[in-house]
Amino acid sequence: MDDIRKRIGEVFAETFRVTPPLQDALSSGDIHAWDSLNHIVLISKIEETFGISFELDEMLTMQSFGEICAAVEKKTGQ
């Protein structure tokens, strides 16, 4: 589980120039560069990293760092 957070944190760092550790509540309102286009980049990098792919309905609940981690944990069964 910590490994998942660490790896997602790395994807965030690479996409948004932020430095982990990241707060669960961190959302698009807190990061200037986190717009629709970068969200797509972020999600596809995460999908690639974990070899998973999200449905639209799952995406609706993935708005913050914590929610994204939780969704990946659920998806990968950890």
Added chain:
Amino acid sequence: MLYMLDNLVRNFEKFPHRNAFYIRDRFHTYAAFASRIASIRQQVTNSAGAGEQYFGIITYDDLETYASIYALWFLGKAYVPLNPDNPRKRNMEIISQVGIRTILTSQVHAVVSLLPAAEANIVDTSSGAGQEAASYAGINIQVTSTGAGQEVAMPAGGLKPLKNISDDACYVLFTSGSTGRPKGVPISRRNLDTFVRAFLGAGYALDENDRFLQIYDLSFDASVHCFTVPLTVGGCVYTVPRDQIKYLYAYKLMKEQQLTFVKMPPSTLSYLQPYFSSINLEHLRYCLLGGEAFSSQLAERWAACVPNAQIQNVYGPTEFTINSHIYNWDSTRNKDKSSNGIVSIGKCFGDTVAMVAGKDLEPLGDVEKGELCLSGNQQTRGYWKDDDQTSAAFFEREVEGEVRRFYRTGDLVYRDGDGDYMYIGRLDSQVQIQGYRVELSEIEKHAIEFLEGANVAVIPRVNENHVTELFLFVENTSRSADEISQHLEKSLPAYMVPRKVINLETFPKSAGGKINRTALKKQIPLH
């Protein structure tokens, strides 16, 4: 009288308990909206200087922000949106260009960071703060938010607009300017009222049962469409807060709130495209796409997601009040009505007269390619205090025995045999990013300034999702890409900041020594 304000007043009386807004999971009724307008109007009357016409509004996602716009309109005044996400420098530039003395805001705390050295008066439109007014560095700040339970009663006799139709401005929006400074476009009450009336006269069946999407930032004129039309017919406006991932939030609203009318930039659809197979929005009746070229392939695929909706491609520059052209998308005619894979922009509506002009600005015939020029009551009188730009963009021509004033859109089009207009591209270096107009040279000017004269070029590229992205090439600089990006973020709105900075030792040049932009485009990395 002003059609849209008269109808709003009628809706206050007819539907006080119906919802006017849905903002961050909360509904607000027409009565609540009327009451906020009345109280902010009072505040403005008490605090503004005599003859003050232009007011800044810091645009948050709340009822007070929308009520502030209407309070000013009821008083015959104009608003100038100040986006709190914009770099301070850009907002200050707008404040000083217009000479704004009073700013309305629902969140007074934000003002201090937004306007450290501003010289205006701030009006607090929040209800909690009571009606305190503050002065910050000479600017009158009016805070417009109301504390819980502090609703102000409607004035006896209801809300009556103070002024009728006129050529006084009702908003001033700033668009990207090729000179490096944002360009102000004042829109009059007559311009906007003409648009609302013409749009509603274009064959829509809309009433108080309709639910409308408002996805646009208030500094973009499509936003005005997305709240004036609903409030004129008595419907409800569902807003997308600016701190959300817009395309996801908009989809959520469309699905869960069963929206019936949406207008959005085509890029919203591009983002949703990978998920189209799981989308079925059967309540949607009208789906308007505008602000960017709309791909006919995208239209075809999206149509399956919105089985009961009329898909429309809408077109129009800020200078001509929101939209001049509408095309009713039709799958059976899709191939004939697209040019280079871009859906037709259709025909103009209302009192608009369109003309395709050649280099000499004389009208061209059908299928001849030229610049789209527009004339009619939706046309702005000209750029804010900029006679040079105004005289370059407007001209007079006799059409059918009448001398008319035309606006040059800078868009290259042709008209087909049915009278439908087909969009080909821009005549200059302007591009559309997420619905916003961006002058590449404006970005380049800021980069050159930072790099002290180095060669730079901003190159747009449409990615695999049909979304336009910008890349900044710089020639032989010792500055890092991050430093350059950070500098641009301080001066430009987020959508104008290039996605990547690419440093090259030398730029490819043409024989004449000019930067070869086509060659640069080939050097954009794939990922």
